[in-house]
Amino acid sequence: MRHEHLLIYGFVLLLVWSASAWDLRQRRIPNFLVLAGAALGLLLQIALAGSGGALSAIYGLLVGLAILMPGYLMGFTGAGDVKLMAAAGTFLGPVGVLQAGLISIVIGGIIGLVFSASALLNKSAISPWGRYRVMVKTLVVTGKPLYISPQEGEVMGRKFPFVVSIAIGTTGWMIWQWPL
DSSP states (O other): OOHHHHHHHHHHHHHHHHHHHHHHHHOOOOHHHHHHHHHHHHHHHHHHHHHHHHHHHHHHHHHHHHHHHHHHHTTTSSHHHHHHHHHHHHHHHHHHHHHHHHHHHHHHHHHHHHHHHHHHHEEEBBBHHHHHHHHHEEEEEEEEOOOOOOOOTTGGGOOOOOOHHHHHHHHHHHHHEEEE
16 A cells, blocks of 8 residues: 555544544534645645645535435434544545445444344333334325324434444444555
């Protein structure tokens, strides 16, 4: 692997795992961290690849925004998660951030399934499965989706920091890219 890739990967790993640690402690991702990451990604791309690197960073930022924006608009992720994925895009470029973002979404889905399964194991938790059953039945019978909000105290009503999914997904993408 070229030293330029190691430099880029090192900085993006520092960014996503720092944001994860911050979000786990504070339940928010600070704008200064995301903005510093995006600026560093842009500058690093320019230093390493000139104007082509600048375009790659800008396109990566836009693709990173686009990947998680629907989740933000539907209330599944926070604005900090969207901004972090965009900042990671300045390092990874459009194709890299698309792949890392899709892996992150899959990881987030797995974490969500673990949350749901935990309701089956914890008898004191309010299970989401009855609510899911009604939503699926309504979709099958009427052909129209129905969303029923989680009850107070339901396990799926708790938010988990999606930034952890971003960090795991981005790290996984990097390992997948690593030449063996």
